[in-house]
């Protein structure tokens with residue numbers, strides 16, 4: 001092995017690990033990667049930019065011995081047991097002051113457990129979210145590291161160098177204490193699920209409701225991506241409509257089976273929000289609808305059973321409906337971010353993570369899957385009030401939502417009258433309507449609970465807890 005002292009080590013040379021390491025090397029860091037599969041080390045070296053220093057090895061020991069001390073290394077291996085296995089192998093090889101970063105999508109409670117396990121080892125351990133897919137890893141992802149600030153200071157120069165940049169500012173920042181990095185990434189993915197669900201509903205209404213073909217869809221998404229809806233997800237959707245299928249004469253999107261996969265981060269977001277008592281209905285709906293999509297055979301039976309459902313055509317001028325859809329998507333996208341960010345705010349307090357909300361929205365402006373024009377507006381909102389409990393309470397956001405609300409209602413009316421499923425859009429509107437209602441009908445629920453179970457209630461006119469012997473038959 002060449003006699004270099006490598007600046008940074010990567011464990012796991014799948015496409016993400018390889019690309020991130022190549023990105024580091026392009027920024028002048030001497031990079032070394034380990035993978036048991038020697039062909040991956042060879043691929044790493046052959047993909048390096050000429051003149052950069054990149055080494056692939058197939059034993060962990062070789063990598064550890066090649067690293068400059070204190071050592072800085074990241075693992076990008078599948079979440080769960082593989083992460084524990086790697087930690088188990090690393091501990092005897094490392095020394096006090098070395099830093100291990102878990103850059104995968106680990107569940108934050110696993111990160112808390114690992115922090116506890118390593119607390120007397122003298123090693124630093126950081127849970128770090130990385131978003132942007134393989135392209136982001138190579139050219140600049142959004143990076144969400146959490147945990148020990150001392151460890152962050154050690155790795156900050158590398159992370160800053162490789163991250164995406166927006167207006168010259170790097171899309172990386174310390175996300176807070178303990179497992180904050182993985183918590184922030186989990187919520188990022190929850191929002192990602194929600195926006196993808198909303199886009200799919202709008203696609204259905206354009207495609208089947210208005211009968212538009214893929215070229216027309218491409219044009220609409222191209223226009224949207226040049227306006228207030230500009231975002232990474234709209235941009236890739238625009239291009240997806242043009243992709244030709246290599247196995248048929250159709251567009252690829254039309255040949256893909258309508259069963260959505262999921263690796264779990266969206267579900268974790270919903271589960272944790274439930275535990276914290278935080279309503280994030282659009283995200284919950286997105287998770288549920290991916291589950292529902294898996295029941296293809298049952299859906300096929302139900303489709304035959306209910307085929308006399310309402311007429312599918314939406315008979316209003318298409319330019320009018322397209323504008324309504326654009327506004328509805330904008331409205332519901334804001335609500336999705338608002339729900340995710342409200343969860344983050346609450347979780348930060350409950351789990352003492354001290355998550356800097358302004359920094360979260362700042363680093364989501366570039367590199368990550370949910371980057372969008374809207375994040376600039378959210379950044380202004382959190383800069384004005386870093387303790388903002390919910391984006392919907394910001395006056396500028398309120399104005400944006402008010403402007404779009406009527407079109408949101410129109411879309412839901414047209415869609416539901418004709419039997420198109422728009423659960424994500426409906427959930428966003430219902431949340432908005434409930435959140436802005438000073439007196440909800442929840443008084444009746446309290447009366448019922450007290451009536452059948454003596455669960456007590458509070459009154460509007462005096463403090464205290466009350467119970468009534470209700471007069472029922």
Ligand code: 6PG
Nearest residue numbers: 131132133189262263264265369
């Ligand atoms: C990202 C993505 C990334 C991954 C998702 C996919 O931010 O780069 O979120 O982490 O593509 O985990 O998740 P599902 O397979 O659950 O859709």
